[in-house]
Amino acid sequence: MSERPFDAEAYVAAMTPTLALAVREEWRAPVTAHVAAIAAAADLILSFSLSDEAEPAPVFEP
Amino acid sequence: MSDEIAGLAAYEIAEAVRARKLSAREVAEAAIGRIEAGNARLGAFTDKTYQRALAEADAVDDAIADGEAPPLAGVTYAVKNLFDVEGVTTRAGSKINRDNPPAGNDATLIRKMAVGGAVILGALNMGEYAYDFTGENAHDGPSHNPHDPGRMSGGSSGGSGTAVAAGMAAVSLGSDTNGSIRVPASFCGLFGLKPTYGRLSRAGTFPFCASLDHLGPLARSARDLALVFDALQGADPADPAQAQQPPIAALRELDKGIDGLRIAIADDYFRRNGMPEAFDAVDTIAAALGVSATVTLPEAARARASAYIITAAEAATLHARRIRTRAADFDADVRDRLIAGAMIPAAWVIQAQRVRAWFREAMREIFRKVDVILAPATPFHALPAGTRTITLDGVTMPARPNIGIFTQPISFIGLPVVAVPVWLPGAALPIGVQVIAPAWREDLALRVAWHLERAGVVHAPVAELVAA
Numbered sequence: 001m002s003e004r005p006f007d008a009e010a011y012v013a014a015m016t017p018t019l020a021l022a023v024r025e026e027w028r029a030p031v032t033a034h035v036a037a038i039a040a041a042a043d044l045i046l047s048f049s050l051s052d053e054a055e056p057a058p059v060f061e062p
Numbered sequence: 063m064s065d066e067i068a069g070l071a072a073y074e075i076a077e078a079v080r081a082r083k084l085s086a087r088e089v090a091e092a093a094i095g096r097i098e099a100g101n102a103r104l105g106a107f108t109d110k111t112y113q114r115a116l117a118e119a120d121a122v123d124d125a126i127a128d129g130e131a132p133p134l135a136g137v138t139y140a141v142k143n144l145f146d147v148e149g150v151t152t153r154a155g156s157k158i159n160r161d162n163p164p165a166g167n168d169a170t171l172i173r174k175m176a177v178g179g180a181v182i183l184g185a186l187n188m189g190e191y192a193y194d195f196t197g198e199n200a201h202d203g204p205s206h207n208p209h210d211p212g213r214m215s216g217g218s219s220g221g222s223g224t225a226v227a228a229g230m231a232a233v234s235l236g237s238d239t240n241g242s243i244r245v246p247a248s249f250c251g252l253f254g255l256k257p258t259y260g261r262l263s264r265a266g267t268f269p270f271c272a273s274l275d276h277l278g279p280l281a282r283s284a285r286d287l288a289l290v291f292d293a294l295q296g297a298d299p300a301d302p303a304q305a306q307q308p309p310i311a312a313l314r315e316l317d318k319g320i321d322g323l324r325i326a327i328a329d330d331y332f333r334r335n336g337m338p339e340a341f342d343a344v345d346t347i348a349a350a351l352g353v354s355a356t357v358t359l360p361e362a363a364r365a366r367a368s369a370y371i372i373t374a375a376e377a378a379t380l381h382a383r384r385i386r387t388r389a390a391d392f393d394a395d396v397r398d399r400l401i402a403g404a405m406i407p408a409a410w411v412i413q414a415q416r417v418r419a420w421f422r423e424a425m426r427e428i429f430r431k432v433d434v435i436l437a438p439a440t441p442f443h444a445l446p447a448g449t450r451t452i453t454l455d456g457v458t459m460p461a462r463p464n465i466g467i468f469t470q471p472i473s474f475i476g477l478p479v480v481a482v483p484v485w486l487p488g489a490a491l492p493i494g495v496q497v498i499a500p501a502w503r504e505d506l507a508l509r510v511a512w513h514l515e516r517a518g519v520v521h522a523p524v525a526e527l528v529a530a
Contacts, residue, residue: 015405022389027398034402037463038374041367042410045417048364056415057422058273 006043008036065229067092069524072137072232072286076179079136080126086119086136090181093138097183097230100527104206106224108143109150109185118181125179132179134293139233142219143185144192144268145169154268155188155218157201157391158384169266170298171235171277178293183231186221190393192237192270193377193400194218195245195465196445200393204447207249208525209491213444216249216465218242222280223250229524233281233290237267239274240369241439241469247280247481248494249444252522253511254280255287258501259476260305263298271376272303273415274369274473282522284511287480288312291504307502315505316512323506326355328437328498331362335454335467336441343484343493344436350519351510357432365421365471368414370463375411378403395462422475429500434510438468439481439494472498480507482520492522 012032016023023031067089070078078084094112101107115138122136141147144154146165153160172182187205189197197220198204205220207213208228215223219236223246226234236243238256247254255278262277269275279290295309327348333341348354359365378385378400385392385400392400428435441454445461452461472479478501481494499507514520 011405012402019404020386021401021404022386023401024389027389027394027401030394030398031401034374034399035405038371038402038406038410041370042406042413044367045364045371045413046410048361048413048417050413050416050420054416054420056412057418058415 006039008032008039011035064092064095068096068229070232071283072134072281073283073289075137075232076133076135076289079122080131082126084136086122086181087116089136089138090115090119093183093231096228100228100230103211103528104208104224104228105187105203106205106221106228106230107140107184108153108187108202108221109147111147111150111182111184115181115183118176122179122181133289134175134178134180137180137233138183138231139175139180139235140183140186140225140231141172141235142188142222142237144188144237145172145185145235146266147172147182147185150185152268155190155192155199158388159268167266170263170300171294174294174296186225186234188220189218190396191377191381192218192239192242193396195241195462196220197223197246198447207444209251210444211528213446213491214249216246216440216444219246219280222246223252226250226252226280226282227525228527233279233286235277235279237270238276238278238473239270240373240473241466243278243280244439244469244479244481244494244496245465247483248439248492251483251485251492252280252282253284253287253483254278254481255291255504256473256479257291257504258478260303261307262294263301263304265298265300269380271373273372273376276473282524284480284482284508284515285316288316288508288512310505312505312508315509318509320351320510320513323433323510324431325351325353325434325436325510326357326432327353328359328435329356330358332359332437332468336438339443339486339489339493340438340441342486343495344438346484346486347436347482347495347514347519350514350517353436357428357435359428359471360424361421362471364417365474366467368417369470369474371406371410371414374399374403375406378406418474425475425477433499434506435498437472437496437498439496440465441467443489443491443493468496472496477501478504478507480511482511482514483522484520
């Protein structure tokens with residue numbers, strides 16, 4: 001799906017200060033591994049062709 | 063004698079107590095004796111409510127003396143510690159939540175158990191905030207597998223598996239978001255029911271991922287699951303996700319057997335990435351049912367990927383404040399996943415919810431042709447405690463997330479499942495098979511499970527207690 005492979009390390013480095021998350025140095029590697037796993041899952045579903053009419057599952061009843 | 067009582071199924075207890083062959087107090091005292099003998103070694107209970115249990119038992123005995131016949135008369139049970147139990151702090155497996163005051167009221171399902179005449183023994187160990195498949199807890203220690211205490215109970219309803227397999231309670235209540243009832247049922251050799259999403263009220267329980275959270279029972283008989291499920295149903299405005307569906311009477315349907323049911327074995331995704339025992343267990347069940355038809359659940363890997371993303375994003379949102387203010391107080395494994403989840407772009411989550419709607423439709427189509435689907439519950443027997451990686455089909459991967467590889471696509475669209483326990487010839491440990499039914503047809507899965515149990519193909523023996 002992605003033209004350029006997702007760079008989990010760069011993503012975590014950018015998002016940590018952007019979202020003001022406190023990530024200690026020793027947490028960075030496991031957090032990055034989890035982000036990489038989530039990105040791999042996302043790649044699988046973003047590459048799945050759905051019609052424009054395919055709505056998300058939850059229905060809100062006012 | 064007390065160990066014999068503690069080994070009775072819930073339906074046997076209820077019948078004996080109603081017939082006044084046993085008192086509810088005797089049953090409660092037998093369970094308490096079993097907990098006191100085994101809990102220090104097995105780590106099932108985090109909170110004990112013996113005083114309440116004995117008071118409830120006495121009230122049941124009085125009611126029966128007055129001519130009443132409660133359906134769950136004297137049935138002993140305990141709940142995953144994310145259920146509110148009046149007077150007990152709902153820790154949800156965490157260190158952080160034990161700073162909260164004790165719950166002021168019982169969760170809805172506990173109130174229903176009490177109305178039915180059941181007797182609550184306490185609250186059970188679980189993986190932190192239910193983000194877990196192992197039953198290991200960084201703060202309370204692991205809940206051990208009673209059939210081999212060196213192995214995992216499975217999670218996140220780990221104590222719920224341990225307590226019932228060890229004969230400390232006849233029934234437990236757990237929660238299942240991606241497999242957290244079905245995994246401990248598989249590892250501990252129990253029957254577990256994950257009802258249809260939206261069937262049972264979740265009010266008064268600590269959430270994990272609102273889109274996917276379910277509650278349900280674990281027991282040593284499929285008949286107990288039906289008995290308890292019937293007692294737990296009913297509309298509750300306090301759970302906004304509860305569906306407007308009429309209750310069913312599962313127990314009444316149980317003896318209808320499997321005649322006329324179209325049953326098929328899930329292939330493709332559900333025949334890969336497992337150890338031989340996972341598929342041997344499915345084949346054992348299929349052979350006993352005379353089933354050879356197969357069915358392909360389309361895009362199961364994408365279904366699982368979607369559930370994984372929705373879980374990570376919703377859990378990160380739920381815990382956003384705690385992850386900012388008390389990150390170091392989390393179990394490290396949970397904390398790192400919550401931080402990662404906080405970084406998920408919205409488009410990934412919304413796409414996952416679009417896949418969910420697509421997969422629901424695809425499965426509705428499949429259920430026009432079949433009534434029940436068989437699939438493995440876990441890819442292997444209970445793992446040794448502390449296992450970090452596993453090798454499946456030649457690929458080494460992290461053990462923890464992959465324990466739920468077969469459960470996750472099914473709960474993703476809320477289908478009802480009964481996990482049934484198989485003991486393969488010569489195996490020292492059990493392993494579960496998922497009996498999957500269409501939405502709102504828990505009765506079909508329960509009928510198949512009860513048929514298998516009566517035929518002796520599946521069973522859930524009480525483990526012998528090993529001294530601490």
